[in-house]
Amino acid sequence: MDVDASTNSHEAREAAIVTTTEQVDQAMDVDPSTSAGPSGVTVQRTIHQETVTTTTTTASFPGAAASRELATASSSDHAVPPARPASSSAFRSSPALTNGHAHNHSSPGPSTFQTPNSHHTHLHNPVPLTHVASQDPDQKRMVRTGYIFDPLMMLHCQDGYTPTAETVLDNGDGHPEEPMRIKRIFTRLAESGLIKRMKKLEFGEVTAEQVMLVHTEDLWSKVQATEGLNDQFIQESKHYYEQLSLYVCRETAHCARLSCGGVIQACLSVCRNEVRNAFAIVRPPGHHAEPDEHMGFCFFNNVAVAAKEVTRLGLAKKVLILDWDVHHGNGTQRAFWDDPNVLYISLHRHDGGKFYPTSDFGALDMVGTGAGEGKSVNIPWPGPGFGDADYIYAFQRIVMPIAYEFSPDLVIISAGFDAAEGDMLGGCHVTPAAYGHMTHMLAALAGGKLVVALEGGYNLRAISDSALAVAHVLLGETPMELGALEASEAATEVIYQVAQVQSTHWKSIDVKACEPPEVTALEDGSSPIHSIPELLKIHRAYHMHAKYDLLQIPLASPELEAAFAGQIICNEGVYEVGPKGVLVVFVHDFGNLRVETDGVTSTNIHLANSYLIDTSDAIVSWIKSAGYNIIDVNVLKQLPTEFAREGPRMITKNAPEIEGQLIRYIWDNYVELSECEKVVLIGHGTGCQAVMDLVNKRDVERKVKAVVQVAGLHSLVRIDPNNIQRKDWFKRSNRIFVPSSHILLDDNRVCRRLGDQVFTSQKAKVVDVLNDVLPQIKQFVSEKVGDIPPVPVTNGHTESNGQTNGDLAGSLVAPAVTA
Structure with missing residues (x-):
């Protein structure tokens, strides 16, 4: 195919097409029925005449404006094709458009086009003047598509x-x-x-x-x-x-x-x-x-x-x-x-x-x-x-x-x-x-x-x-x-x-409307969601290691490892007696924002996170500075789990089984084997349940010198009423701190039974209660482990500011929590 590609003339292009292969030329033919002349010439003629073969307006033919008549080409090659039937499965039927004019094929008559098979195509009647006048003249003359x-x-x-x-x-x-x-x-x-x-x-x-x-x-x-x-x-x-x-x-x-x-x-x-x-x-x-x-x-x-x-x-x-x-x-x-x-x-x-x-x-x-x-x-x-x-x-x-x-x-x-x-x-x-x-x-x-x-x-x-x-x-x-x-x-x-x-450049972009829906499952069926509590637990473990050099305790039980992996941490040398011979077991559910925000209409997540970390820091900092050993136990489960509620029971006999199993495992494998002879159990939030479960199911009286429960508005696990000796020890060694609005303070029977063990705080959230009563906890623990002499307490009850509270019913609740 030797063609001078630099030519610009129409005649040269037509000659070029004539010299192309017959196969390509025939493929360019718009109407195969045309037989006059060589294939290449026919193709060029057909393509060239497309500009004048379809129905045109007065802009193309001077003198036609007065009559508004439409002229058509004389060749059947360029007849306007009929509209496709309404039953077309590919496209919905619409009026056939030729040079911007719509032709109605639904009503027969002399004003319609003949079929493409006829030798000539004519429009017998001109477009009505009223129809023309109803449209913009420029739009009327405009061909729709080039x-x-x-x-x-x-x-x-x-x-x-x-x-x-x-x-x-x-x-x-x-x-x-x-x-x-x-x-x-x-x-x-x-x-x-x-x-x-x-x-x-x-x-x-x-x-x-x-x-x-x-x-x-x-x-x-x-x-x-x-x-x-x-x-x-x-x-x-x-x-x-x-x-x-x-x-x-x-x-x-x-x-x-x-x-x-x-x-x-x-x-x-x-x-x-x-x-x-x-x-x-x-x-x-x-x-x-x-x-x-x-x-x-x-x-x-x-x-x-x-x-x-x-x-x-x-x-x-x-x-x-x-x-x-x-x-x-x-x-x-x-x-x-x-x-x-x-x-x-x-x-x-x-x-x-x-x-x-x-x-x-x-x-x-x-x-x-x-x-x-x-x-x-x-x-x-x-x-x-x-x-x-x-x-x-x-x-x-x-x-x-x-x-x-x-x-x-x-x-x-x-x-x-x-x-x-x-x-x-x-x-x-x-x-x-x-x-x-x-x-x-x-x-x-x-x-x-x-x-x-x-x-x-x-x-x-x-x-x-x-x-x-x-x-x-x-x-x-x-x-x-x-x-x-x-x-x-x-x-x-x-x-x-x-x-x-x-959105920084265009006001019309709605970022919120573009936010993807939450993914609930991956291809393997696993959940891709990491809840805020999960992230807080991971962050806290990292924070405690970086700041206090606390190490993770491995759990030999597959069941416990699956539920609490990475959530049990301790200081190095936890088996040794340490400077003071004191081991504090701190059991909590830090990271449980769902519990922390109960009853609150709105939550500042950053502030809640700060509470949890600050509270944890305060406890651990005190324990480390006092020269005590520490085992930190986070009982919030690795994967969020809903437990069936039996009703609003504020005092229960047992902690959830998995949490009780965990705290007993820690006691048997770490606390009992430690050289420390002075053990302090501190329960916070739902951690109180695990602490009381341990007290009821293990002989802890020999080693445990103090039990502290910061119960918030949670329900409590009671001491075994059949063990008289343990009840007496527990009464001497236990302190319970609750919000002053706790429902159990209205129960006279519980007030009589727990009496001087319960102290109140004006705070409502459990993290706030712990921060508020931390000075009293330090005082109580120090007395029990022999660091300082005991301070007398009138009637066993004080306000959070250290003042005596003579109203027992105004300060009481019972031990440990049920979800």
Whole structure:
């Protein structure tokens, strides 16, 4: 195929098509029934006459304005096709649109078109004057959709290229950016009758002046130089171009100029109201071409140059470029990085910067700079597999809110179809229906001024089906129906992160609405949720080790390890007697925010966390400074567990079995074996239950010198009433601290039984109670272990400020807690 690709004349292009292979020529034929002349000539004639063959208005035919008559072409090749039946499963029926006029096919009569099989097609009656007067005259004259196509753009091909057969959907080992891409799209639109409903837009090549609105003169010269390459140099430079993901031939520059010029003309025609929207079926693509470098199958950035040209001419002040190609349009973003008048939005695979073009330029935090800050919006998918639901969700949450707020004068879609289902290069699953819906949403912007410019897409069936769906929408038809959609977890997370970034630049972004739903289960069925109590327990264990050098105690029991792993800590040398011969076993449930916030309408989590850590610090600091050994036991279970409630019983016989088992294990394996002969048991919150369970089920009287319970509003475990000797010891050794509002203080029987063991605090929360009564606890423990002489207590009851409280009922509660 030896064609002078540098020619600009229509006659030369027609000659070029005549000399192409018969197979390619026949594929360009819009109406196969035409038999006059050679195949190549017929093809060119058919394509060329598209501009005048469909129904036209008075703008095309002077003198027709007075009568409002519509003229039709004399050739049956260009008869307007009838509307598809209402039972079509792919698209909903709508009036056939020809040059902007709707024709009603539901009512027969002389005013309807004849079938395409008739030799001539006439409209017998003119459009009624009343109908014409009811519409805007400019809108009446406007053709709805234009298209850009020239088979000469197929001449850019790899060395040794053989046209892919019509039956092949993917060219396999061949280069993905192959000439048949645009032919398949054009043929599919023609066979579906859409080309005849569209206006062919005549266009020329881009000029150097236009290219250099975006690109450097050096890049222009490099591309132009490919026209003079000989076969040997093409072979020798192949490796250089492959490093840029390119191939070249002597026709490359010509095709690149046509491709860019075609997109420019599509934008000009739309901005000048010659057509309402347009589809530029062009190649090579452009969105990877940077201002100073060609790359990624792209030579000139078609869309960027077109946007610059329309703004330079004053045809549009603000342009939105929506890039749904599966690859990030690095060149387009670079061209408008600091431009406040061009909004670039891209949905693409990023894969952490490992997907082509393999950089962080397409990351979600790439938002532009200077005056253009916020005018780059990247929605980067982290891998393959994203589909309709994800793209539609992105449009609803990010794309359309920002687009409406930006309010463009022109919308250009960088329409790569490599995210389509079946495209092996993209690995995503977007269907033609979704492409139709996205086009439909974008068509609502800028008064419908929309240009679709082909970028990538390498599965020949997928790009044809997708382009067909887009073209139907451009022609005013309702997009195909989508089924129930639910965005993937990965997509919702990406959209949430994008919303967080873009909300600083766009008021319309609702970050709260984009917040992903909580994940309740992983693929293996396990829970991914770590509750605040869980995190507090882990943090506390780390904190105690870092600040006080407390170490974790291993649990030999699998059951106990599963429930309390990492929650039992002690000082080094816990078996030794230590400086004072005293061992304090501190049993608590620090981290149980659910209990701490009972009855409170709102909770400051940071403040609650501070309480827990500060309280724990105060206890441990006192124990360490006093020279005592310590075993710290957190009885809050590793995994949150709901236990059945038997009722609001404030005094129970036993602690929960697992907690009782844990404290007995610690007693048997650590406390009993310790050389310390003075043991202090301190229970806090639900830890009081475990302490009392130990008192009732082990002979602790010999070693234990003091028992302290800070019970809060929890229920208590009572002492075994049948063990008289233990009851007497317990009465001497026990102290219970409760809020003054505790319900058991109203129970006279309990008050009589516990009498001088109970002390009250004006605080309500159990952490507050512990902080409040800590001085009394220190005093009591010091007395019992012999550090200081005992201090007399009147009637056994004091207020938290140390004052005597003579009202027993006003200060009483019973031992240990039940949940």
